[in-house]
Amino acid sequence: xxxxxxxxxxxxxxxxxxxxxxxxxxxxxxxxxxxxxxxxxxxxxxxxxxxxxxxxxxxxxxxxxxxxxxxxxxxxxxxxxxxxxxxxxxxxxxxxxxxxxxxxxxxxxxxxxxxxxxxxxxxxxxxxxxxxxxxxxxxxxxxxxxxxxxxxxxxxxxxxxxxxxxxxxxxxxxxxxxxxxxxxxxxxxxxxxxxxxxxxxxxxxxxxxxxxxxxxxxxxxxxxxxxxxxxxxxxxxxxxxxxxxxxxxxxxxxxxxxxxxxxxxxxxxxxxxxxxxxxxxxxxxxxxxxxxxxxxxxxxxxxxxxxxxxxxxxxxxxxxxxxxxxxxxxxxxxxxxxxxxxxxxxxxxxxxxxxxxxxxxxxxxxxxxxxxxxxxxxxxxxxxxxxxxxxxxxxxxxxxxxxxxxxxxxxxxxxxxxxxxxxxxxxxxxxxxxxxxxxxxxxxxxxxxxxxxxxxxxxxxxxxxxxxxxxxxxxxxxxxxxxxxxxxxxxxxxxxxxxxxxxxxxxxxxxxxxxxxxxxxxxxxxxxxxxxxxxxxxxxxxxxxxxxxxxxxxxxxxxxxxxxxxxxxxxxxxxxxxxxxxxxxxxxxxxxx
Amino acid sequence: xxxxxxxxxxxxxxxxxxxxxxxxxxxxxxxxxxxxxxxxxxxxxxxxxxxxxxxxxxxxxxxxxxxxxxxxxxxxxxxxxxxxxxxxxxxxxxxxxxxxxxxxxxxxxxxxxxxxxxxxxxxxxxxxxxxxxxxxxxxxxxxxxxxxxxxxxxxxxxxxxxxxxxxxxxxxxxxxxxxxxxxxxxxxxxxxxxxxxxxxxxxxxxxxxxxxxxxxxxxxxxxxxxxxxxxxxxxxxxxxxxxxxxxxxxxxxxxxxxxxxxxxxxxxxxxxxxxxxxxxxxxxxxxxxxxxxxxxxxxx
Numbered sequence: 004x005x006x007x008x009x010x011x012x013x014x015x016x017x018x019x020x021x022x023x024x025x026x027x028x029x030x031x032x033x034x035x036x037x038x039x040x041x042x043x044x045x046x047x048x049x050x051x052x053x054x055x056x057x058x059x060x061x062x063x064x065x066x067x068x069x070x071x072x073x074x075x076x077x078x079x080x081x082x083x084x085x086x087x088x089x090x091x092x093x094x095x096x097x098x099x100x101x102x103x104x105x106x107x108x109x110x111x112x113x114x115x116x117x118x119x120x121x122x123x124x125x126x127x128x129x130x131x132x133x134x135x136x137x138x139x140x141x142x143x144x145x146x147x148x149x150x151x152x153x154x155x156x157x158x159x160x161x162x163x164x165x166x167x168x169x170x171x172x173x174x175x176x177x178x179x180x181x182x183x184x185x186x187x188x189x190x191x192x193x194x195x196x197x198x199x200x201x202x203x204x205x206x207x208x209x210x211x212x213x214x215x216x217x218x219x220x221x222x223x224x225x226x227x228x229x230x231x232x233x234x235x236x237x238x239x240x241x242x243x244x245x246x247x248x249x250x251x252x253x254x255x256x257x258x259x260x261x262x263x264x265x266x267x268x269x270x271x272x273x274x275x276x277x278x279x280x281x282x283x284x285x286x287x288x289x290x291x292x293x294x295x296x297x298x299x300x301x302x303x304x305x306x307x308x309x310x311x312x313x314x315x316x317x318x319x320x321x322x323x324x325x326x327x328x329x330x331x332x333x334x335x336x337x338x339x340x341x342x343x344x345x346x347x348x349x350x351x352x353x354x355x356x357x358x359x360x361x362x363x364x365x366x367x368x369x370x371x372x373x374x375x376x377x378x379x380x381x382x383x384x385x386x387x388x389x390x391x392x393x394x395x396x397x398x399x400x401x402x403x404x405x406x407x408x409x410x411x412x413x414x415x416x417x418x419x420x421x422x423x424x425x426x427x428x429x430x431x432x433x434x435x436x437x438x439x440x441x442x443x444x445x446x447x448x449x450x451x452x453x454x455x456x457x458x459x460x461x462x463x464x465x466x467x468x469x470x471x472x473x474x475x476x477x478x479x480x481x482x483x484x485x486x487x488x489x490x491x492x493x494x495x496x497x498x499x500x501x502x503x504x505x506x507x508x509x510x511x512x513x514x515x516x517x518x519x520x521x522x523x524x525x526x527x528x529x530x531x532x533x534x535x536x537x538x539x540x541x542x543x544x545x546x547x548x549x550x551x552x553x554x555x556x557x558x559x560x561x562x563x564x565x566x567x568x569x570x571x572x573x574x575x576x577x578x579x580x581x582x583x584x585x586x587x588x589x590x591x592x593x594x595x596x
Numbered sequence: 597x598x599x600x601x602x603x604x605x606x607x608x609x610x611x612x613x614x615x616x617x618x619x620x621x622x623x624x625x626x627x628x629x630x631x632x633x634x635x636x637x638x639x640x641x642x643x644x645x646x647x648x649x650x651x652x653x654x655x656x657x658x659x660x661x662x663x664x665x666x667x668x669x670x671x672x673x674x675x676x677x678x679x680x681x682x683x684x685x686x687x688x689x690x691x692x693x694x695x696x697x698x699x700x701x702x703x704x705x706x707x708x709x710x711x712x713x714x715x716x717x718x719x720x721x722x723x724x725x726x727x728x729x730x731x732x733x734x735x736x737x738x739x740x741x742x743x744x745x746x747x748x749x750x751x752x753x754x755x756x757x758x759x760x761x762x763x764x765x766x767x768x769x770x771x772x773x774x775x776x777x778x779x780x781x782x783x784x785x786x787x788x789x790x791x792x793x794x795x796x797x798x799x800x801x802x803x804x805x806x807x808x809x810x811x812x813x814x815x816x817x818x819x820x821x822x823x824x825x826x827x828x829x830x831x832x833x834x835x836x837x838x839x840x841x842x843x844x845x846x847x848x849x850x851x852x853x854x855x856x857x858x859x860x861x862x863x864x865x866x867x868x869x870x871x872x873x874x875x876x877x878x879x880x881x882x883x884x885x886x887x888x889x890x891x892x893x894x895x896x
Contacts, residue, residue, distance in 0.1 A: 098834035172831045178807060179790040179832055185727065187834045272808030273747050277791055311667070317680035342793070344806040347711050347813065351704045358696035365692040366685070372660055373684070377676035381669045390664065397656060401649040404696075408645060408703040410638050410710060414627070414800040417793065417829045481627045482620070483797025485829040488837035494825055495617035496797065499624055572675040579675070594679050 040141035041555055045148050046127030047448065050441075052148075053119035054522075056155060060115050063107035065515055070095045070103070072508035074490035088167025098187045100489035101170035106162070108173035109196065112295070113203050114155045116433045120298040121207075121245075122151065124440055125214055125238045127448065131546035131553060132232050134223025134562045134584075139216040147209040154203035161195035169196040172487060174288070177270030177280040181262035190263055197260040204253040211242035211249075218242075223545070223584075225564030229322070230583065232544050232568040233315060236322050237301025240329045244290045244297070247333070252287035255280060281343055285336035293332040296396075296428060297325060299436025300367060303389045305568075306443050307371060309542045310386035311378030312579055314569040314594075317370040324363035324370075331360040341412045350409055357407040364400050368393060379572070383540075384458030388439030391466050395431025399424060402477065417487075420480025426473045438465070438521070445525075446539045450551040451532030457524040464517035471510035475503050543582050544568050566593070617823045617842065618798070628798050631824065631845065632816040634710050635800035641706055642800075645699070714815035718782035719775060719851075722767075724755055725785070725792035725805045728835030730826060731755065732773050736766025737859050741784070746808050749788040756786070768862040772842040776851035777821050785811035795829035796843060798822075804830055818845040 030039075039045055066089075069078055075094060078085065082093025089099035126144065130137050138144045161168040166188040171180040175196070183190035218231075218239045231239075259280070261267040268274035308315045315321060337345065337353030371393045380386070402424040405411045415421065438461075445453045482500045484491055491497040491504060538547040545562055546553070562584040570581035575590040587593050620628055630636045667673075720741050722733040733755045735741045742757045742764015749756040757764040775781045785794055787805040794814065795802045803814050828839035846854070 096834070097837055101831065101834060101836070170834070176791050176830070182790070185790050185833060272787075272806075277806055277808065312669075312675040314677065314679045316678070317685050320680065320685045342802050343791075343804045344809060344811055347707070351707055354703060354707075355700050358700040359693075361696055362689060362692050366689055368656070369684075369688040370680070372656065372663065373680065375660070375663050375667060377678070378663075378667045379669045379673045379675040380664060380667050394657060394660065397653060401653055404649055404699070405642070405645055408641060408699060409707040410703055411642050411645060413710070413802055414635075414638055414642065414797070416802045417795070418797075478625045482624060483628055485795065485827055487831040490837050493838050494827060494840065495619055496628060496825060499620040503624070569679075572677045574677055592677075594677065 038145055040137070040145055042126045042130050042138045042141070042144060043448075043553065043557075045144050046123050046125070048148050049118050049122035049126060049151070050448075052152060052155070053115050053123060056110055056114035057119070057518075059159065060107055060110035061515055061518065063103050063110065065512065066095065066103045067100070067107060068508035068511045070100050070489060071491060072505045074492055086162055086167060089162070095489070097489040098170055098189075099167070101172075101187075101487070102162070102168045102189075102192075104487055105169050105172050105175075105196075106158070109158060109169070109200075111429070112173060112291070113200060114151075114158065116295045116429060116437070117207065118151055119437050120295065120302070120433060120440075121238065121241060122148065122210060124234070124298065124302060124437075124444070125210065125241075127444070128546060129214060129217055129235060129238060130221070131447075131549070131557055132235050132544055133218060133221060133226055134545050134558060134564065135217060135221035136556045136558065136561075138213050139221060140213050143209050144213050147206045147213065150202050150206035150209065154199045154206060157195050157202065158199035161192040161199070164191040164195065166190065166192055168192040174284060175259065175280070176284075177259065177262070177277050178272060181259055181270045181280070183263060194260055194263050197256040197263070200256045201253050201260075204249045204256070207245045207249045208253075211245035214238055214242040215246070223558075223562050223564055226583075227564075229319065230564055230567050232301075233304035233318070233321055233325075234298070234301035237297045237304070237325060240325050241294050241297045244294050244329055244332065248287045248290035248294070251283055252291075255283035255287070258283075278340070278344060281340055282336070285339045286333075288339065289336040290329075290332045292428070293328055295433045297328065299392065299433045299440075300325070300396075302440040302443075303392045303436050304371070305544070306385050306389040306439050307374045308569045308571055309443075309540050310381045310383055310389075311375045312381075312571045313374055313378040314567075314571055315370070316373030316376070317366075318567065318569065320366055321370055324366045327363040328360060331356060331363070335360055338407060338412075341409050342416050354407060354409045358404075361400065361404065361407070364396075368397055368400070383442070384453070384455055384462055385439045385443035387459065387462045387466075388435050388442065391462070392432060392435040392439060395427055395435055395469075398474075399427030399432055402427060415480055417485060418480035419476045419484045419486055422486050423473050423476035423480060426476070430473070431469060435465075438462075441525075443540070444546075445528070446532075446535030447546055447551045447553070449529055449532070450535055451528055451530075452535050452539060453528040453532060454524050457520055457527075461517060461520040461524060464520065465514060468510050468514035468517055472507055472514055475507050479503055479507070541578070541580050543570055543580050545583055548582055548584055617825045627800075630800060631798040631820055631822065632800070632818050634816050635798065636819070637706055637710070638800040641702065644702075648695070648699075711813050714782040714813075715780045718780040718815055720782045720784070721773065721775070722755060722784045722786065723773070723794060723805070724749075724788060725794070725828065725832075725839075726754075726788040727790065727833050728828070728839040730771070730773075730839070730841035732770040732841075733767050734770065734855065734858065735763075736768055736862060738763060738766060742767050744784075744786065744810065746786060746810060754788070756788075765866070766859070766862060768858045770858065772844060773826055774844045774846060774851060774854050775818060776848045777818050777845050779848065780815055780817045783814040783816075785814060790832050791830050792828045792832050792839065793830035795827045796824055797827075798824050802829060821845045821847060 077093030089102055090096060169192045170189050171186055179185050180193055186193060258269040262269050270277055270280045304315055335357045337349055338357040341350040405415055442453055442458055479500055484497050492501055535551045537550055549557055564583045565586050566581055566583050568583055572579045573581050574592045576588060581587055630639050720735055722741055724731040731754055740763035743761040744756045745758050746756060785803060785805040787807040789807060791804055791806055793802055793804045799816055803811060822845055824843040826841040826843050828836060
């Protein structure tokens with residue numbers, strides 16, 4: 004055990020000691036674990052299911068990297084098991100490769116990052132953090148989860164239909180996606196993709212409605228909007244983005260479906276407009292980027308103060324920066340289309356809004372740095388992931404400036420540079436944030452701590468392999484390597500870069516292996532972890548005032564909130580944190596802000 | 597690594613007899629050497645952004661890591677209680693805003709310059725993309741490209757030419773893009789099926805080709821001779837990875853020679869076709885098949 008673990012001051016006895024005592028009734032297995040209406044169980048269902056899809060999405064990524072390192076060489080071990088649409092004699096087919104990256108992105112975006120951050124942590128934390136007994140609409144909540152499962156099954160099943168899964172990229176640009184004759188006979192797979200995303204969208208919309216209603220109506224007495232923890236703010240704004248952006252994708256998916264199956268021509272070159280798809284997709288797709296990063300920003304903003312023992316720097320600036328990101332996120336979609344054939348002047352306009360949206364992101368970064376400034380920083384595993392999140396987000400943000408500059412986008416568009424960029428934001432950002440959150444809230448969810456030593460090994464392995472995997476992709480992109488090509492060695496100018504591709508692939512395999520450390524730690528700690536008690540991290544927000552795991556209904560007595568969420572190291576106080584539901588003791592010099 | 601070797605060798609052998617595109621040997625961690633006037637300007641901006649972002653990265657991360665080390669938890673250490681500082685918030689909002697606005701002005705100026713109307717004396721090439729390849733069309737002896745109807749592509753009319761425009765009669769086609777050095781080249785981009793893109797890293801140029809539309813704003817001026825590869829960089833189906841065409845930037849003399857040869861060949865071809873037609877009409881019964889304008893109903 005590391006030193007940090009010995010400093011925990013558990014202020015409650017055994018884990019699960021008072022589990023189930025809050026409301027006397029015992030539930031049957033089915034109602035407790037399957038059709039549960041408890042936000043915590045639904046949150047955990049989201050968590051487990053997204054872990055499963057993370058595994059699938061990761062495997063698909065390994066397939067992509069194998070092909071790019073060794074094009075034309077049979078996949079060892081599992082090659083023979085691959086569907087005939089993906090590989091023949093173990094050799095990945097070009098169309099099969101297209102399937103791999105299409106489904107990797109689809110799975111990671113819609114079945115991993117969104118459900119994990121929004122479904123998992125949103126459901127688990129919102130009621131606990133605002134002092135509510137549950138979500139506003141528990142049944143809708145359960146339905147939202149099960150719609151997600153159905154969408155996942157449909158999307159995975161598409162690998163095994165005639166023609167295989169969709170292979171037009173997760174962006175599904177028409178008319179490649181909308182015309183069966185063009186897309187390598189993946190009409191069924193592409194149609195299932197549309198259906199899957201449509202149902203997934205219903206799940207998101209249902210969840211978002213629930214979050215917004217809950218946060219507006221069910222806050223405990225004293226929990227004003229500006230006393231909300233930043234994670235709740237982030238999820239609140241994310242829910243608004245979902246409700247405004249997802250229906251657009253649903254409509255576009257429905258149109259794509261009818262183009263594919265019923266002879267409509269929404270996105271056809273004749274009688275329709277291929278660029279219409281791109282406008283609709285990116286009108287959803289850009290807010291989507293923020294849908295995936297805002298919750299991670301919120302969760303990280305929650306973790307940094309706890310381990311720096313300092314209030315978050317510039318709480319209101321953080322809130323307004325997120326509001327600005329949410330708003331501006333809807334007027335930057337055209338930056339995906341600078342070189343798509345869209346009007347050139349429009350491109351110039353979108354480049355202005357795109358540069359502007361970088362400002363609130365910069366503000367957030369400076370405030371995170373301000374938070375650790377003059378703190379008393381404890382490097383626990385969740386803190387390490389949260390700190391790394393900030394740095395990785397800085398790299399992802401800075402590389403975005405290259406694309407935001409229209410003339411540079413002429414060069415790096417659709418190259419590996421953008422693959423590097425998106426993974427710094429989505430993996431280094433969203434997933435690092437998710438890992439931080441898992442290590443941080445695991446004790447609350449399961450009543451036990453995760454193993455710190457293995458946690459740190461997992462962190463350093465992931466951090467190093469992540470950078471070895473994705474940083475060289477910037478170089479590949481500048482070297483002129485296109486994304487989404489099944490075999491870079493067919494190009495003269497890329498053949499010299501092949502050693503970098505091989506290096507990147509081996510680094511990614513290392514990153515894949517590192518994840519097993521995490522899985523092992525997660526499972527091992529369920530039974531053998533150190534008992535956590537109510538508040539192992541000495542944190543201030545309301546979820547740490549109830550037992551771990553909290554009983555059905557969360558709070559015996561509805562808490563009353565007296566303080567903001569980040570009152571750490573208040574001068575004139577004995578202990579170095581002031582929970583939100585405790586009145587400041589005599590002599591405490593709280594700063595009014 | 598070793599398993600890869602035979603493939604690389606085979607692939608190298610397969611292309612060896614042809615004129616091989618530039619092979620990169622040095623400076624593999626940066627962009628290939630720029631080959632057009634515009635590309636060099638893009639590089640200046642690219643380098644500017646690189647140094648800017650690198651500076652920001654190094655500065656912020658140095659400060660960040662310094663804080664992490666200096667303010668690590670030690671026995672007796674206590675955190676400083678502060679909720680923030682509005683003056684600082686204003687400073688770190690204003691400075692990035694100013695930098696980004698400056699950058700967007702620089703970017704948009706260059707963007708406008710790169711997309712200014714192409715010079716009159718440009719070599720005009722119609723580049724038609726399809727699953728999975730490229731067709732190039734050049735103006736014939738008349739120096740005029742024939743008009744195109746973007747909805748009338750067919751097996752017999754692979755450039756979608758409007759039949760009653762005589763300017764198109766002597767246009768010649770090519771499967772490689774041959775262009776003279778130090779002379780502006782104006783590209784008309786078309787697609788016969790799905791969205792493709794015209795991507796040449798040495799030209800720092802990417803432009804999507806959208807079916808049903810003519811993209812007429814792409815032009816560039818090569819600054820050095822050499823062989824390059826035109827790549828499709830927009831996923832377009834199972835053959836996407838291999839959708840490429842050779843680009844040869846040659847001297848003006850060489851280009852003239854190549855063009856004259858092509859024009860001559862086209863004339864021969866047209867003559868042969870006319871002879872065959874004359875023969876057909878004189879021997880067979882009178883039926884003016886294949887002579888009339890095609891796809892009349894599709895004309896714009």
